[in-house]
Amino acid sequence: MAANSEPKKIDINSTISLKGIVKAIFNDTIHVQIGGKIITLPKGDFLLDKSMN
Known part of the structure; x- marks a missing residue:
């Protein structure tokens, strides 16, 4: 097993819609x-x- 000391980086840039x-x-x-x-x-x-402020 190869030792890889670099952590994997995951970038996520997304939008979600929630109704509330x-x-x-x-x-x-x-x-x-x-x-x-x-x-x-x-x-x-x-x-x-x-106008709401």
């Missing part, structure tokens, strides 16, 4: 329910209409 229910919107975070879990996402991750 927005539970709350605060100044800098959005709380979304996906399945049975509520996750907190930074508002900066979304392209929001400026």
Whole structure:
């Protein structure tokens, strides 16, 4: 067996779509329910209409 000390690197750059229910919107975070879990996402991750700010 050859000894290879170089770790294999895998780069992944993909986009997924998830549907969820927005539970709350605060100044800098959005709380979304996906399945049975509520996750907190930074508002900066979304392209929001400026009228919402």
